[in-house]
Amino acid sequence: MKKAMLFIVIFASLYIASGMSSVGAEEPDSPTAVISNHHAALRNFTAGAVTQGELDQILAAGVRAPSAGNRQPWHFTVVRNPALANQIVSNMPDGNILIVISASGDGKTNGREILDCALATQSIYLAAQALGLGSRIYTGPMDTINQRFKADLGLPNGYGAVSLVRIGRVLPGIDAVSAASSRKSLDSIVNYK
């Protein structure tokens, strides 16, 4: 009996702890589950085309992002050319694409424009995952893009890249909830006054 109780206590503690520290803690039907559960920068990309229909929906989500004063300072560049895409993010399987988000200011955009572009980036990232695709945000290659690839990418004059989202098909069997990395507990980052 004592052993059974101990087992139940350990199991319940592990269950609660896992819910506190990882995404997907919400009930599947909760209004926020659509955001929390589609939220992992998976690396299990595989070959396969992203269709134009999917791309249209993803770009529509990006363009609907909110921006300060509704200025919509962003420009989206879809990179489908594998030779060019692989110079920016290496070892991409066939069919993976990049969407480069840029804004005026030659890469020296002010904080407000960067925040606006970040929101568009997030919308693109989540829309791809909502369609069952993999997506990952990158800012690491921004210096390379802004120093070497602005012309190849056809960025508008005076624009600089702020971020990019890689999108592609993913191997089955790994879902965003189980594969997501852990997050800080709410207790450690939220205060109430």
Ligand SMILES: Cc1cc2nc3c(=O)[nH]c(=O)nc-3n(C[C@H](O)[C@H](O)[C@H](O)COP(=O)(O)O)c2cc1C
């Ligand atoms: C602003 C931003 C920039 C990022 N830049 C890179 C990057 O350059 N290279 C990379 O591999 N991942 C990059 N990531 C992905 C993060 O490392 C990833 O989202 C984080 O580790 C959490 O992983 P998870 O969402 O799968 O739980 C970036 C994410 C964000 C939000």
